[in-house]
Amino acid sequence: MYPDYFYLKSPCCMPSNPEHPGSGYLCHLPSQYLNNHMKIILPDKTCRTVESGPVTVEALLQDLGINPVEVLVSRNGMLVVEDALLEDEDEVRIFRITHGG
Numbered sequence: 001m002y003p004d005y006f007y008l009k010s011p012c013c014m015p016s017n018p019e020h021p022g023s024g025y026l027c028h029l030p031s032q033y034l035n036n037h038m039k040i041i042l043p044d045k046t047c048r049t050v051e052s053g054p055v056t057v058e059a060l061l062q063d064l065g066i067n068p069v070e071v072l073v074s075r076n077g078m079l080v081v082e083d084a085l086l087e088d089e090d091e092v093r094i095f096r097i098t099h100g101g
Contacts, residue, residue: 036088040064043071043096051088058082060092071096 037049042064050060057080061068068082072095075086086092 038086038088039091041091041093043094052086054085054087056082057084057086057092060086061094064094066094 037051040048040050040060042048043066052060055063057073057075058068061071061073061082073080073082073084074093074095075084075090077091080086
């Protein structure tokens, strides 16, 4: 399982080295958040933990008020489709799709 501290390339936690802000982020979560909670990194780089049983990507996006047509979702580093099942302890990252003409 996860240690109490873990390293991410996401700015949702404190910089691991404040002198080199791009070096990554050291996160500390109490063990209760590591065992039965899904970690969600939103498009604006904020983090949430959700206590949830199995839920589809589509249902999660609906609960968060996010239009599934405007985002891509990854689970533990792998892109997933809307009907994929998300479990407790998954790290879910939501990426906003940008496009232009």
